Amino acid sequence: MEHPKHTQHGPGEKKDSGDGGSVLNGHFDGLVKRPAGAGTVRAAAPQPPGAESGSHRAAASSVMESWREERTRSLEDNEMSLPSIAAAYTTILRGLGEDPQRQGLLKTPWRAATAMQFFTKGYQEKIIDVLNDAIFDEDHDEMVIVKDIDMFSMCEHHLVPIFGRVHIGYLPNKRVLGLSKLARIVEIYSRRLQVQERLTKQIAVAITEALQPTGVGVVIEATHMCMVMRGVQKMNSKTVTSTMLGVFREDPKTRDEFLRLIRS
Amino acid sequence: MNGHCNDTVEECHCNNGFSDLIIDTKKSAVHRKHETSRKEAEDKSRLPAIEAAYTSILRELGEDTDRQGLLRTPLRAAKAMQFLTKGYHETVDDILNNAIFDEDHDEMVIVKDIDMFSLCEHHLVPFFGKVRVCVICYCHVSMCAITLCLSVQERLTKQIAMGILEALQPKGVAVVIEAAHMCMVMRGVQKMNSRTVTSTMLGVYLEDPKTREEFLTLSQHA
Numbered sequence: 001m002e003h004p005k006h007t008q009h010g011p012g013e014k015k016d017s018g019d020g021g022s023v024l025n026g027h028f029d030g031l032v033k034r035p036a037g038a039g040t041v042r043a044a045a046p047q048p049p050g051a052e053s054g055s056h057r058a059a060a061s062s063v064m065e066s067w068r069e070e071r072t073r074s075l076e077d078n079e080m081s082l083p084s085i086a087a088a089y090t091t092i093l094r095g096l097g098e099d100p101q102r103q104g105l106l107k108t109p110w111r112a113a114t115a116m117q118f119f120t121k122g123y124q125e126k127i128i129d130v131l132n133d134a135i136f137d138e139d140h141d142e143m144v145i146v147k148d149i150d151m152f153s154m155c156e157h158h159l160v161p162i163f164g165r166v167h168i169g170y171l172p173n174k175r176v177l178g179l180s181k182l183a184r185i186v187e188i189y190s191r192r193l194q195v196q197e198r199l200t201k202q203i204a205v206a207i208t209e210a211l212q213p214t215g216v217g218v219v220i221e222a223t224h225m226c227m228v229m230r231g232v233q234k235m236n237s238k239t240v241t242s243t244m245l246g247v248f249r250e251d252p253k254t255r256d257e258f259l260r261l262i263r264s
Numbered sequence: 265m266n267g268h269c270n271d272t273v274e275e276c277h278c279n280n281g282f283s284d285l286i287i288d289t290k291k292s293a294v295h296r297k298h299e300t301s302r303k304e305a306e307d308k309s310r311l312p313a314i315e316a317a318y319t320s321i322l323r324e325l326g327e328d329t330d331r332q333g334l335l336r337t338p339l340r341a342a343k344a345m346q347f348l349t350k351g352y353h354e355t356v357d358d359i360l361n362n363a364i365f366d367e368d369h370d371e372m373v374i375v376k377d378i379d380m381f382s383l384c385e386h387h388l389v390p391f392f393g394k395v396r397v398c399v400i401c402y403c404h405v406s407m408c409a410i411t412l413c414l415s416v417q418e419r420l421t422k423q424i425a426m427g428i429l430e431a432l433q434p435k436g437v438a439v440v441i442e443a444a445h446m447c448m449v450m451r452g453v454q455k456m457n458s459r460t461v462t463s464t465m466l467g468v469y470l471e472d473p474k475t476r477e478e479f480l481t482l483s484q485h486a
Contacts (some may be wrong), residue, residue: 073326081324088317088324089388095314095342096349097306104385104416112388113321118451120325152450156333159318159341161390161446193327193334225390229381230347 073123085113119154119161122191127206130188134178135210143254145169146182147262155226156193164222164238166190167262170207171214171247171254177207196222196241204243215246217258304353307346314342348383348390364431372475374398376483382415384447391417393443393459396483399428400435400468400475417443417462425464436467438479 089109093100100109147167155162166186170177189202204218219242227234248255318338322329329335376396384391425439440463448455469476 077326081326085321085324088320091317092314092342092345092388095310095317096345097310097352098349108386108388111386115387115389115447115451116321116325120327123326150456157337157340158344159337160344161450163446163450193322193325193337195333226344229390229392230344235379 073120075124078117078124082110082113082117085116086110089113118191119152120192122188125188127185127188127210130184131177131181131210134181136176136178137174138172138176139174140172140176141214143169143171143258143261144176144179145258145261146179149183149186151186151190151220151222153190153192153194153196153199153222155224156195158226158230159193160225160229162194162196162222162224162226164220166203167219167221168203168207168217169248169258169262170211170216173212173214175211175213177211182207196220196224196239200241200243204245208245213246215244215248215251215254217245217248217255218243219259219262307353311339311342311346314345315339318342348381370400370435372398372400372479372482374479374483380420380441380443382417382420382443384445385416387447387451389445389447389450391443391445391447391460393441395424396438396440396442397424397428398436398438398469398479398483399432417441417445417460421462421464425466429466434467436465436469436475438466438469438476439464440480440483 086109089112090100093105093108098105100106145168147165147169149166149168151162151164151166153162154160168182168186185203185206189199189206200218200220204216207213207216207218219240221238221240223238227237227239244255248258315338318341319329322334322337327334329338374396375398376394378395378397379392380395381390381392383389421439421441424441425437428434428437428439440461442459442461444459448458465476469479
């Protein structure tokens with residue numbers, strides 16, 4: 001499954017989710033020979049912040065940069081931007097017809113601003129910081145699964161919560177990861193403005209790059225408040241996305257075993 | 265608007281009498297009946313300001329507002345926010361007026377598992393859950409969707425009860441809301457499975473423990 005590395009602005013919103021993935025899936029050689037241009041591509045981006053998640057550029061390079069990304073936001077940045085975010089929320093409250101001076105709303109702009117920064121704290125963290133110490137050499141070549149990891153994210157289209165569960169499985173190749181680090185990877189990528197497809201792929205690629213395992217499978221089952229609370233208003237709908245890399249993609253039996261184990 | 269209930273909350277700290285509480289909230293309900301704090305026609309004209317505010321928020325969070333996924337997000341988020349607070353341009357009167365019928369039925373009528381979505385007024389984060397409503401009266405009313413506005417769960421429960429009380433003058437009203445607050449689940453203490461339950465009992469549900477018990481048993485029965 002070959003796709004051009006440099007994508008034009010194609011039609012539709014699925015650009016970030018579908019296309020670049022097939023360049024990576026199952027083609028581990030492609031990952032190792034990371035294009036040197038990845039660094040310059042980043043420099044050419046209009047703004048460094050947040051460019052990692054879903055740019056127009058080749059999805060391959062942008063996702064692969066996850067391992068080397070610069071921290072886009074610091075705690076000092078948070079403190080400095082808090083007043084402007086709070087002011088923006090005050091404007092929103094007024095625009096909605098509310099009275100920002102009433103008792104229940106007096107400090108709401110500040111609370112909402114802090115909450116929003118918390119919901120996007122994934123931008124403050126780098127995978128490399130979280131994982132480096134917790135990769136161990138183990139002679140284990142059976143599937144390792146961590147399932148039912150609670151996940152909370154923000155829909156980048158409506159700024160409304162997404163929540164659900166992540167199930168991760170991988171087949172180690174002499175290296176295993178500390179189990180809680182899998183949950184930390186989920187946290188870093190989910191606490192951002194996200195699209196579920198991209199989130200799934202980012203988690204899978206991060207594990208692949210960290211461990212070079214024989215295969216990785218990630219399944220996310222989530223409820224999107226933008227579909228439940230507004231729009232079509234379907235209460236019970238769930239969105240399921242998955243990314244299978246390596247042997248999980250090539251061997252149906254392995255994939256089957258993984259899917260069965262996460263269901264039980 | 266919601267502000268009226270706030271005044272009554274302060275008042276009831278001074279009066280300990282339960283009946284005073286009912287009277288005070290009744291006062292706010294009368295206000296509420298006839299005015300809306302937001303006109304539907306104004307929504308469109310207010311959109312640009314809210315949109316600009318969201319653009320500024322995205323930038324301050326460190327995001328790139330020119331990337332494809334975020335290009336129209338301020339507009340979508342502004343519209344979503346207006347939808348999630350559309351309760352401000354509805355009145356109880358509008359919703360209930362045409363749907364009250366006389367029936368010779370004086371047993372309990374319970375409507376349960378009404379899905380409810382609201383926005384926490386402290387963090388502007390959703391909370392959602394289920395509402396159980398029980399009424400004893402001589403009439404029938406088609407239960408409506410719960411209005412959406414910035415809320416505190418306690419106040420929301422009381423507002424629903426008062427709305428029904430005024431519209432139907434029943435012998436009793438009971439409202440129970442069980443909800444999950446995203447401000448507690450997604451941030452702060454981060455307790456995944458916690459639920460907040462609030463209830464308001466008025467009339468015969470307040471005075472007669474047996475009636476209250478019957479309601480609670482029937483409504484919890486799966």
